[in-house]
Amino acid sequence: MTGEKGLPPPTCCAGRQRCCPASGRRQVPHWQTGQLATPAGMVPRVATRLQTRDKLGAWRVRWGLGRMDYRVPPGLYAVGDPDGNAPVLVSANYKLSFDRLRRELAGLSLWLLVLDTGGINVWCAAGKGTFGTGELVRRLEAVQLDRVISHRTIILPQLAAPGVAAHEVKRRSGFRVLYGPVRAGDIPAFLKDGAKAAPAMRLVRFGLLDRLALVPVELVAMARPAGVLFLALLVLNLAGGGPPVALLGRALSGFIPFLGAMLAGTVLVPALLPYLPGRAFAGKGWLSGLLWTAVYAFLIAPGSGWMATASYFLILPAIAAFLALNFTGSSTYTSLSGVVREMGIALPAIVVSAGLGAVGLIVSRLL
Amino acid sequence: MKDRYLRNVVTLRFDAARCDGCGLCLEVCPRQVFAREGKAIAIVDRDACMECGACARNCHRGAVTVRAGVGCAYAILMSRLRRRGTCCGETCGCSLEEDPTA
Ligand code: SF4
Numbered sequence: 001m002t003g004e005k006g007l008p009p010p011t012c013c014a015g016r017q018r019c020c021p022a023s024g025r026r027q028v029p030h031w032q033t034g035q036l037a038t039p040a041g042m043v044p045r046v047a048t049r050l051q052t053r054d055k056l057g058a059w060r061v062r063w064g065l066g067r068m069d070y071r072v073p074p075g076l077y078a079v080g081d082p083d084g085n086a087p088v089l090v091s092a093n094y095k096l097s098f099d100r101l102r103r104e105l106a107g108l109s110l111w112l113l114v115l116d117t118g119g120i121n122v123w124c125a126a127g128k129g130t131f132g133t134g135e136l137v138r139r140l141e142a143v144q145l146d147r148v149i150s151h152r153t154i155i156l157p158q159l160a161a162p163g164v165a166a167h168e169v170k171r172r173s174g175f176r177v178l179y180g181p182v183r184a185g186d187i188p189a190f191l192k193d194g195a196k197a198a199p200a201m202r203l204v205r206f207g208l209l210d211r212l213a214l215v216p217v218e219l220v221a222m223a224r225p226a227g228v229l230f231l232a233l234l235v236l237n238l239a240g241g242g243p244p245v246a247l248l249g250r251a252l253s254g255f256i257p258f259l260g261a262m263l264a265g266t267v268l269v270p271a272l273l274p275y276l277p278g279r280a281f282a283g284k285g286w287l288s289g290l291l292w293t294a295v296y297a298f299l300i301a302p303g304s305g306w307m308a309t310a311s312y313f314l315i316l317p318a319i320a321a322f323l324a325l326n327f328t329g330s331s332t333y334t335s336l337s338g339v340v341r342e343m344g345i346a347l348p349a350i351v352v353s354a355g356l357g358a359v360g361l362i363v364s365r366l367l
Numbered sequence: 368m369k370d371r372y373l374r375n376v377v378t379l380r381f382d383a384a385r386c387d388g389c390g391l392c393l394e395v396c397p398r399q400v401f402a403r404e405g406k407a408i409a410i411v412d413r414d415a416c417m418e419c420g421a422c423a424r425n426c427h428r429g430a431v432t433v434r435a436g437v438g439c440a441y442a443i444l445m446s447r448l449r450r451r452g453t454c455c456g457e458t459c460g461c462s463l464e465e466d467p468t469a
């Protein structure tokens with residue numbers, strides 16, 4: 001992917017983890033169950049059942065508590081008892097992608113070709129080009145796939161298509177690329193149907209569950225700025241004096257409107273995304289923030305004074321709008337051009353509105 | 368329900384004169400932007416395009432072009448601030464591969 005007009009291609013999901021530690025002998029990974037002899041040497045066999053530690057890792061990632069800090073060694077693997085006619089699936093060497101794939105393959109016999117995508121999942125690696133034509137062709141040669149199987153067809157996840165040019169692969173390696181379904185869960189049906197994907201298998205989804213699954217990560221990412229804000233409020237309230245409990249109480253009650261705005265941007269927006277009016281994410285966030293501000297100003301804390309109330313209306317929806325704008329990266333249907341367009345309008349408005357609100361809020365406290 | 372983002376912003380271009388109707392773009396597009404109309408291929412849902420670039424990369428006739436990229440505000444902001452950074456860690460479009468029902 002290339003950026004145009006001086007816009008560098010956005011980086012996405014850069015991997016932080018390192019591969020196998022340099023020291024010592026390589027241990028047999030826990031997901032390996034034996035080996036299979038092939039004309040191109042021994043091939044490790046992969047278990048299709050996930051263990052508790054695999055599931056724990058997935059859970060940690062969902063809560064944003066760190067990625068799984070290891071990669072699957074690239075290369076050829078066997079699932080079940082494949083022969084020379086068995087299908088070949090290609091995947092990334094991000095542990096979660098690998099786990100999601102293998103748990104769907106119980107009872108099947110096939111080959112699994114794991115590319116070196118730098119420990120990054122299929123979609124992001126394809127966008128970066130690490131799940132690309134070059135790596136695929138190199139890996140096909142390295143594992144001598146042509147000696148292991150008698151046919152010349154490999155099945156790639158559809159989401160790898162932004163990085164792989166099927167016709168280039170054919171020209172450079174002789175292998176024909178078939179694009180499989182978007183979701184690993186559809187692979188058994190895809191294979192059963194003679195490597196044909198039903199139209200629904202080709203679509204990305206973004207249903208309520210998909211959206212809600214992203215909320216934990218958003219919440220964890222917000223914890224730090226929220227903590228900083230709370231501390232700032234605490235410090236600001238020091239001036240008022242009084243016993244520590246009263247101090248804490250004042251800081252907390254000052255924090256609630258902001259907490260609500262953050263939740264509006266990170267929980268309400270994902271949950272209600274298709275139902276919030278308009279198409280721009282910032283607009284959807286602004287409306288959710290406005291809703292919260294109205295609830296706060298008129299129901300929870302009426303009588304805050306006109307200046308504080310006006311300031312809240314400036315600052316809170318702006319915060320929610322910003323957080324919603326951030327959610328574009330998590331959604332599965334925004335385009336680069338669209339986000340650039342939206343940011344050009346929304347960001348200045350957000351900054352001005354929040355800035356005025358912050359000034360107003362401080363002034364209202366001093367008066 | 369198919370979500371759609373902003374109207375008339377995407378950079379997707381299709382040159383029907385070059386297309387031989389092989390249909391691979393239909394297959395790789397995760398947003399059903401293309402459809403077959405009779406024998407010919409046509410863009411039927413431009414605003415659904417997320418500029419992933421899959422169609423352009425896989426068109427052996429060079430009939431499709433698009434400025435491919437990631438629609439992630441955070442990544443764009445970071446690259447503008449010239450900060451090389453990790454975008455949203457695990458969540459940047461990665462939700463495409465999540466399957467919360469499983
Ligand atoms: S991939 Fe290219 S040549 Fe094939 S149908 Fe699509 S536009 Fe036409």
Ligand code: SF4
Pocket residue numbers: 379395396397398399400401415416417418419420421422423433
């Ligand atoms: S860029 Fe991606 S979403 Fe847009 S038409 Fe091509 S394949 Fe479909």
